[in-house]
Amino acid sequence: MRASLISPETAVTISMYQTSVPRFASMLRNLSAILDKAQAHAEARKIDPAVLTNLRLYPDMLPMKRQVQIACDSAKSVVARLADVEVPKHEDTEETFADLKARIAKTIDFIQTVKPAQVDGTEEKNIHLKLGSREVDYKGMQYLLGHALPNFYFHVATAYDILRHNGVEIGKRDFLGNP
């Protein structure tokens, strides 16, 4: 079995683009497939899908649907900010699995409009963020590696964990995809 996540023609050198757009797109496709399994699980057991999308691991923790929304936002925000294009606004109105899959699809569509040349070389780019009451200054590489990627993976893994905890039959291979 030969791995084929990144085509050999483009895989020569690690870059800001290689570390962001293709990685986010790949994980978001995996998340979308996980939602398919969750929907099939709900249908087979006649569970209202909105029960699953609103499940939480703890009362003051965000529900599954918000984990998906924030994962999408984390991906689109860092890609847009590095590329110096406007971050597209996506309202958080999703309730069903189909809604969440559409949110994921439009996130993938957006980040794939950004070309490597727009993201590569942004290691030292100044990124100023207002996070609620806090303001944070990052350099591009620090923002991508130290904030955006861990934040993205946190929410994808937590969406997975919520579904797994509630009996959806998924395994780590669904999370990692098939590299």
Added chain:
Amino acid sequence: MRASLISPETAVTISMYQTSVPRFASMLRNLSAILDKAQAHAEARKIDPAVLTNLRLYPDMLPMKRQVQIACDSAKSVVARLADVEVPKHEDTEETFADLKARIAKTIDFIQTVKPAQVDGTEEKNIHLKLGSREVDYKGMQYLLGHALPNFYFHVATAYDILRHNGVEIGKRDFLGNP
């Protein structure tokens, strides 16, 4: 508040090293601090710590202690394989929070013995893995970005989610650290 995850002197260009060793070390330190909070939680409520380290989100999912062990193994393995040094063997004998923190500490110590020059430029290095019955061939960058990093974050986030689900008072800031 100014971010300071990566010192400006070394942050100029993304590289295989920058994307691996400092990121793994930073997240493992965050995980160690999360275990401190879990231990304090157990002590305050007179819960046997082994109850918390053995908790699972589902009967056929690995317990919290295994999530920590596998996160450590994921970090040490990719760093060692990229650098062409032997992967250190760490037996999975941990039961207490102190044990798990020691496992994390020795993982950080090991990966920090590896120098940037040993890891940089390994994007195209051939990595052959036996994963149970499967054999997988990766290139270095693909192995790091497409397998090792998502796998690492998966286990750190799942350790966090297990503790969070069981009432330990932690938030995403504990996971992300203080960038």
